[in-house]
Amino acid sequence: MRQFLTYLTIAVVSIGSSWLYMKQFGAVPFLLLSIFFFYKTYDEVTGRAKKRRETKQMSHSSAPAGKKAEIIT
Secondary structure, eight states, X not given: OHHHHHHHHHHHHHHHHHHHHHTTOTHHHHHHHHHHHHHHHHHHXXXXXXXXXXXXXXXXXXXXXXXXXXXXX
């Protein structure tokens, strides 16, 4: 879902930027994109995105039931 929102945000900014360029406000889309990419980078660097991915993986997996195998040497 987050990836869809990312793509949707980029699409909306792209459409908005073409309109802003026609109105002679060409620097505004660059400002908006820089804020968006700064947030995405900050999210990755601080580890919040990694924690979110790990939590998502942990919630879908179930704990193993019982003894699976015994190592015989």
